Every structure is written in structure tokens, then in C-alpha cells.
Amino acid sequence: MLKIANLTVTYPDETIGIDNVSLSVKDGDSVALIGANGAGKTSLIMSLVGALPSSGSVFAEGIKLSADTLNEIRTKIGVVFQDPDDQLFMPTIYENIAFGLYNMGVEEDEIKLRIDACLALLNITRLRDKTALKISGGEKRLVALATVLVMEPSIMLFDEPTAFLDPKARRNLIQVLNALPHTKLIATHDLSFAAETCSRSILIKNGKIFADGLSENVLYDIELMDQCGVEAIGANGRQLK
């Protein structure tokens, strides 16, 4: 379970990124974070793992985020970044996936087993010994997912997971995400993707929660979405104002 209470993120220039946000996500739930550019989706995600300084409280699996619990929280919460290149900094795919496990102190034999299982789960075993420079955008996205998945977090945060993906790779990612039993918080502009992967959607505007409800209600509400500068599913360019 992920619980956020009165979370506020203030940037060094005094701009407020997240403004007193409170929400909770039940175990196994998939929640979409929707909002226009600069609404605060990425800030919210990064603050949940202590990558951005924040005030308020974050609880993951009952553990409160603090300087003392940072290590533990980062084993509970995995983050898949918007640009997979940011996560693929080691020479080979195997080493990229193993990076987090080495840091967790997992033994070599266990690392090999976990990586092979993870690669097989995502159907990318063929990439094991390749370099990240020679794989496609869709494959990079799956490898970035594997780097986090292999650490077996209970909560997974995704920042724009469909960015740079072609329709086939996007479809593949939807299937992979729907098969994962983890608690998921997905920040995305891709509303149809959100509708297919998340039962609940949270609409963010200027760092605050503007709406929170079932995806089938929120994502198709043209008026509601228009107020946040987002085009609802089926709006086809229509705007109320």
C-alpha cells in the first residue's frame, strides 16, 4: 500500500511543484496520473522515492520515507524513468539489469537466476549480452522495466512509459503492465493507454489533485479534462472554451 499525506514539493526557486497532495493506493491497484505538461506528475513520482526533497509524509508498505529509511523505501518502490537511456548506463543489458541487485547485496547465483527469469518474463532473453546502443526504443523500454522489476519492488512508478514507443511496442507494453501484479502509479499523457492499464485516474493541475475517480469516468469527461488543459478520450480536438 502506498499512502501519501500532505506532500509538498518546493523547488529552489520557490516554485511549488506539488501542493499538499494526499492520496492512497491499495495493493495491486493501477492508478494513472494525468495532467498537462508541468502539472507536477514527474515531481510527484520523484518525491515518492526521495529523489526530490519534499515535506509531508509518504508511506510505502507501512514504512515512512525519511533519510533513515531511504534504502528500504527504494527497495519497495521502483521507478521507470521517462527516458530509458537514463536507466541504461552500463555497457551490457545484463549489467544494467544486475546493477540494482548488486547494490542490494544479492548473491551472484541469485542475480543470474533473477535476471534470466525477468528477461524471460518480458520476452527479451535475446538481448541479455547486447549493448543498449544497439536495441530499439521499445526494447530499451522493456529493459528499463526489467532493471526495476528484477529488484522485486512491491510498488512501481512509471513516468510516461509510452513515450518514444511505436504502436506495436506500446501494445506489447500494455500487455506486460497488465500482467504485473504490482501496485502501479503511472504518469502519462496517453489517455487511451491509461484507460487500458489503470482502473483509477487522478487528474493533476498546478501540483494539486483536481479529480480522482474511475478511469472510465475521468478520462472521458471532456469538460473536466478541458479544465486541466488535457484532451479527453473521444474529444477529437473539441474544446469547450
Place this chain on the structure above:
Amino acid sequence: MTDMSKKIAEMYSLEQLSAQSSYIHNLHPLVKIVSTAVYILCLLSFDRYTFLGMVPYALYPLLVIFLAKIPISIIFKRTLIALPFCLFAGISNVFIDRETAVQIGMFAISFGMLSLFVILLRTLLCVAAVLILVAVTPFRELTEELRRLHLPNIFITLLEMIYRYIGVLLEEAATMFTAYRLRSRFGKGVEMKHMGSFVGQLLLRSFDRAERVYGAMKCRGYALHDFNHIRNPFTLGDWCFLLVTCGIFLLLRWYASPYNSQGVF
């Protein structure tokens, strides 16, 4: 793929070789580090005219390349990069030290030439040994063993960061260069008048990207682990390789030393 992308791929190709499996790859990393260190120390300990004494040492890289099934061309091409530097360092000896050392038929080899050959051979063998070490040992295992050997942590962290970020820097450069080339007048290299802003932007972009990469590393527990892995014990094969290689290196060195009356020179 641009030239720059090819260079990045080439840079990491050695590391990719380290993921293979062979007798040499499966050796304990510490064994490979110690063998390489003893090899290099032996080569460095020769005086500047002992050329023939060093020649048998050339067998070690060849043997390891054969056993590890590494393409010899990859190591050879990279080793040649060091050639101009050692040539530059030793060329002056040819003109300064002209006294004849060896007469082979009508050819006289001066002490200066001999010392140039020694510098060349020594440098190429040492560089080849280090390249082979990298090609048969994953970089992470190397740095982890160096940590266990109690080398300063800051030195190893710097080594890791340079190794990781040089790829990031080159990738950013490749992206910028492609974008530049597509809109430049000549479609070739960066014009001198644009070089300042190009390099400045490159540094700013790389800095920004490096921050994001570091964020991703922290999210996966970087710097949280105190490297307390239990060291895997040496196997019989590890001990054999270590004793045989180091024994031969030292024996060859002793055989070529002036204390041995039957030394080569």
C-alpha cells in the same frame, strides 16, 4: 549509425566480450588482476636494453586471447593506439645513444634503437595485458576486487564514474552532432566559429543528463551498498592459473636478470 555512435559501440565492445564464458572468463577476478599486475611489474623491471629477455612475455597475451576466444584484432587495434605515444617517447634515444650494441651482418643496432624497441615492446605488451584483463573481466568485478584490495574508494568511484559518463558524454555529442550536421552549411564537421557554443552546450546537456542518470542510479540503490559480499574462494583452477603464470613470469625475469650468469644480455 553515425561515426560517433560507432565509436561508443567500439568503446563498449571490450566490455561485451567480458560477458562471454571461457576458462579465462571464469577465473576469479582477483587471480586475473594479480597475474596482470605481476606481468606488468616484471616487464617494467627490465632495464632499457633487455629486449630479448622480454620477448617470451609476448606469449602470455597470445595464450590468454586463444584460451578466452577473444578476437585478436580487437585487442591488436586498441593496442596500436599506444604506439604513437611510446614512439614519441623513445625516438630521441635513437639520435642520442648511437653506440653500437649488436651487429647483425651489415646492420648495426645502436643502444638507442635497442632502447626504442624495448619501450615499444614493453608498452604494447603492458597495454595488451590491461586490455585483455578488461575483455575477460566485467568492469564491476574489477572495481569490486579493487575495493576489496583496499584501494582508496574515491579513486575507484572516480574510475566507475568516468567509465559510465564517458558513454553519456559521447551519446550526447553524437545526438548534437547529427542535429548540427543536418542543418549545417557543409554537412561535415563542426565549424570553428560554432565550436565554442557546441562544446558549451554539450557540457551543459551532459551535466543535465548525468544528473538524471545519477538519479536513476540512486533509485536502484547506488552508494547504499557497502560491498560486503562474501568473497568467493579460489578454486583449484584459479590457484593453478595464478601459480603457473606468476611462476613463469618471475622465472623468466630471473633468467634474464644480471644475477643469473646465463642471462640473455
